[in-house]
Amino acid sequence: MQTLAVDIASSFVDDAAALVSGFGRAALRLAMAPIDRIANACDIAGVLAERRATFLMWRTNRARYGRRVSLLGRLNPFRHLAHLT
DSSP states (O other), X not given: XXXXXXXXHHHHHHHHHHHHHHHHHHHHHHHHHHHHHHHHHHOOSOHHHXXXXXXXXXXXXXXXXXXXXXXXXXXXXXXXXXXXX
């Protein structure tokens, strides 16, 4: 049986990792906003919309099957390219 200190420490580490991940995601979204606007304006064939729909299906399937991402996986700069393999 785990002690209360271990539970508190593990929940703190999980919360800290989620906080850092969230701040990183927000900073990336802020930095990439102008590029995304230009890309959406130049997307004539609708390729970006189709790619987003495919990614959303992939993400919901991953969430449905309960695949967890480790802390090192969240910090991996190439994690968004996993669907290409």
